[in-house]
Amino acid sequence: MNIVVCIKQVPDTTNVRIDPNTNTLIREGVESVINPFDMYAIEEAVRTKEKTGGKVIVISMGPPQVETALREALSLGCDEAILLSDRAFAGSDTWATSYTLAMAIKKIKDFNVIFCGKQASDGDTAQVGPGISAHLDIPQVTYVKKIEKIDEKSAIVYRMTEEGYDVIETPLPVVLTVVKEINTPRIPSLKGKMTAKKAQILAWKAQDLNVNDKFIGLNGSPTQVVKIFTPSPRSGGEIFQGETDEVVVKLIDRIKDELKPKF
Amino acid sequence: MDYLLTEQQIMIRDLARQIAQEKIAPVAAHHDETGEFPWGIMKIIAESDLFGVFIEEKYGGTGGGVMDLVLATEEFSKACGGIAVCYAATALGAFPIILYGSEEQKKKYLPDIAKGKKLAAFGLTEAGAGSDAGAIATTAKKSGDHYILNGTKQWITNGGEAEVYTVVAITDKTKGSRGASAFIVEKGTPGFEFGKKENKMGIRASATRELVFNDCKIPKENLIAKEGYGFIVAMKTFDQSRPGIGAQAVGIAQGALDHAIKYAKERVQFEKPISSFQGVQFMLADMSTQVEAARALVYATARMVDAGIKDISRASAQAKLFASDMCMKVTTDAVQIFGGYGYMKEYPVEKYMRDAKITQIYEGTNQIQRGVIASNLIKESLKK
Known part of the structure; x- marks a missing residue:
C-alpha cells in the first residue's frame, strides 16, 4: 500500500513569547518543528505501513529549510520525502497549498491513503486536508481517532465528534486527518536518524508539477487578510454567592432581566 | 562548553535527551516511590537503538565506544539516576564479553544486548568481598564439559531482570587472585536463582538482588578468556x-x-x-x-x-x-x-x-x- 503523509513546519510554540508592545509572536530565536498534529499523522502512516506493507511518502511545501522537518519524518519511519519548494509557491493560502499538494500527489500517481494532521498549530484552519481531497476528488474523513481496519480497497475509521464518535467505512483512496487521540508518536531510532541524514530528498518545483500558474502562490490565493488583532478579553461576569436555592433564583431573575427587550 | 562531539555523538545525546525529558522525567518519581522496574523505558531505549551505541556494528551496534555510552548515560541521569543505571549496568555486564569474549560468545550475546532484547549484569561483589574483591568465595569447579558454580553474589544491579550475567568465580583456590575466572551465565539455567530485591536509599528504580548459585551447571564454552583471567577481566571492565x-x-x-x-x-x-x-x-x-x-x-x-x-x-x-x-x-x-x-x-x-x-x-x-x-x-x- 502506498501511503502519503503531508506535513507542515511551524514555529515551536511550546515556549512561545509574546511581544508586549505589538501582541505578536516573537519569532526570533524560535525553533521550527513539525506541526504537532502532523506527528500523529506520521506515526499513523508508519503504523499502517507496518501492518499492510508498502511505503510511506512524506510531502511538505515550504522554504528550503523544511528539509529538516522531512528528515525528521524519515527518521520516524517514512521511506521517501518530497519537498515542494519554489518562489512561485510563496504566499499560498490554504486553497493554493492544498491545490499544490494535490498536484504533487497526482504526480506520485499510485497512492491509497493520504494522512494529514487535523490542523496546523500556527494557522489553525484545518482546511488543507479537506482541500486536498476536494482537489483530488476523493473522499475525506476528518478528526480520525482510530483506524479499525484498512486494506487496499477500503477502511473503517472512527471520527471524533463533540458527543462521541462516528464509525465510517470509506473506499480508498481517501484523505484522513487525524487527532492526537489516535496514537502516541514514537521516539526516532538512532539508526533511523543516521539513515535520514544521508537520505536523498526529492525537490519538486512548480514546473515539475502539472500546475496551472493561476492557482499557485499568492496569485492563486483567494484569501484576503484584512486585519489581525487580539480579541479584547471578556469582561468578568457576575458571581452570585449564598445558599444554592437562593442563588439559583437570583440567577434566573437576572437572566430574565437580561432577556427583557430594552427600549 | 563545546566538547566537539561528532555528528553521531550529537545525535545520540539529543536522542537520549529527548527520551529523558519526554519519557523518563514524567515517571521518575513513580519508579523511585514504588521501586517498580522501568521496563517501559527500557523498551523505548531499546527501540531507539541506544543499547547498541558502545557495540561494534558487526554485532548489531552503532560502532561507537565509551564516549557514546557516557553521553547517553549522562542524559538519562539528568532525569533519573536510577533508570540510567539500569541502562549503564547492561554495558557493565557486556564489557567482559566485548573485551575478552570469543568470537562465538560475541556473536551469541552482543546482538541481543545491542538491540535491547536482553539486559546484562555483572556479578563480582559478595557479602564478604566488597572492596576486597580477592576474598570472593563463589567457586566454579570444572567437570567434563561443564563448570559447576556454587556461591552467592550480592547487590547485583539488574539482578533478576537481566538475561545475561557475567560472573567472577574462583576456579583455583591455591592461586589467590590469579585463581579467579569470569563466566557467562544465562537466566533460567538450573541452579541459578535470585534473592530478594533490596530496599535502597536511592537509585530505587533499579533492581538490586543476590545471584544464588546452587550446583549451577554451565557449558565450558561460557568461560570468558582463560581460567585465572577473572580479575584481569574485572579490573579492565571497571x-x-x-x-x-x-x-x-x-x-x-x-x-x-x-x-x-x-x-x-x-x-x-x-x-x-x-x-x-x-x-x-x-x-x-x-x-x-x-x-x-x-x-x-x-x-x-x-x-x-x-x-x-x-x-x-x-x-x-x-x-x-x-x-x-x-x-x-x-x-x-x-x-x-x-x-x-x-x-x-x-x-x-x-x-x-x-x-x-x-x-x-x-x-x-x-x-x-x-x-x-x-x-x-x-x-x-x-x-x-
Whole structure:
C-alpha cells in the first residue's frame, strides 16, 4: 500500500513569547518543528505501513529549510520525502497549498491513503486536508481517532465528534486527518536518524508539477487578510454567592432581566 | 562548553535527551516511590537503538565506544539516576564479553544486548568481598564439559531482570587472585536463582538482588578468556565502566542544578527572587563550575579509553572519584537552595541527593579509587 503523509513546519510554540508592545509572536530565536498534529499523522502512516506493507511518502511545501522537518519524518519511519519548494509557491493560502499538494500527489500517481494532521498549530484552519481531497476528488474523513481496519480497497475509521464518535467505512483512496487521540508518536531510532541524514530528498518545483500558474502562490490565493488583532478579553461576569436555592433564583431573575427587550 | 562531539555523538545525546525529558522525567518519581522496574523505558531505549551505541556494528551496534555510552548515560541521569543505571549496568555486564569474549560468545550475546532484547549484569561483589574483591568465595569447579558454580553474589544491579550475567568465580583456590575466572551465565539455567530485591536509599528504580548459585551447571564454552583471567577481566571492565559512573554522577548533578536554577528564579523572599541574592548566585556558580570540570574529566577519560590508550586505570579512577564527590556536593547544595521545600518529597531534588550517594560507593568505593590513583602515581614515578 502506498501511503502519503503531508506535513507542515511551524514555529515551536511550546515556549512561545509574546511581544508586549505589538501582541505578536516573537519569532526570533524560535525553533521550527513539525506541526504537532502532523506527528500523529506520521506515526499513523508508519503504523499502517507496518501492518499492510508498502511505503510511506512524506510531502511538505515550504522554504528550503523544511528539509529538516522531512528528515525528521524519515527518521520516524517514512521511506521517501518530497519537498515542494519554489518562489512561485510563496504566499499560498490554504486553497493554493492544498491545490499544490494535490498536484504533487497526482504526480506520485499510485497512492491509497493520504494522512494529514487535523490542523496546523500556527494557522489553525484545518482546511488543507479537506482541500486536498476536494482537489483530488476523493473522499475525506476528518478528526480520525482510530483506524479499525484498512486494506487496499477500503477502511473503517472512527471520527471524533463533540458527543462521541462516528464509525465510517470509506473506499480508498481517501484523505484522513487525524487527532492526537489516535496514537502516541514514537521516539526516532538512532539508526533511523543516521539513515535520514544521508537520505536523498526529492525537490519538486512548480514546473515539475502539472500546475496551472493561476492557482499557485499568492496569485492563486483567494484569501484576503484584512486585519489581525487580539480579541479584547471578556469582561468578568457576575458571581452570585449564598445558599444554592437562593442563588439559583437570583440567577434566573437576572437572566430574565437580561432577556427583557430594552427600549 | 563545546566538547566537539561528532555528528553521531550529537545525535545520540539529543536522542537520549529527548527520551529523558519526554519519557523518563514524567515517571521518575513513580519508579523511585514504588521501586517498580522501568521496563517501559527500557523498551523505548531499546527501540531507539541506544543499547547498541558502545557495540561494534558487526554485532548489531552503532560502532561507537565509551564516549557514546557516557553521553547517553549522562542524559538519562539528568532525569533519573536510577533508570540510567539500569541502562549503564547492561554495558557493565557486556564489557567482559566485548573485551575478552570469543568470537562465538560475541556473536551469541552482543546482538541481543545491542538491540535491547536482553539486559546484562555483572556479578563480582559478595557479602564478604566488597572492596576486597580477592576474598570472593563463589567457586566454579570444572567437570567434563561443564563448570559447576556454587556461591552467592550480592547487590547485583539488574539482578533478576537481566538475561545475561557475567560472573567472577574462583576456579583455583591455591592461586589467590590469579585463581579467579569470569563466566557467562544465562537466566533460567538450573541452579541459578535470585534473592530478594533490596530496599535502597536511592537509585530505587533499579533492581538490586543476590545471584544464588546452587550446583549451577554451565557449558565450558561460557568461560570468558582463560581460567585465572577473572580479575584481569574485572579490573579492565571497571576501567571501561568507571567513566560511565562518572557520567551518571555528572548527569545527576546537572539535573539537580537545573532544578535549583529554575527554583531560584521562581522563589521570592524579601520581595525578590532568591536568584538575585549573591549568596545563592555564588552557590549556583560554584555548582556549575564543578559540574563542568567533572564533565570535562569524564569526557577526556572516555576518549582516552576509546583511543585505545593502555594505561587508563588512573584517569578512569580519577574521573569516577571526582565526578561522584562533586555529585554529592552539588546535589546537597541543590537541596539547600530549595530550603525546606528541598527536604520534601513533593519536590524533586531530595531524590537527586539520595541517588548521588551510591556513585561514591559502587564500582569501587572512592577510597579504593584513591588507592588505585596513588598506586599508579607511585608506579609511574618509578618508571621515570
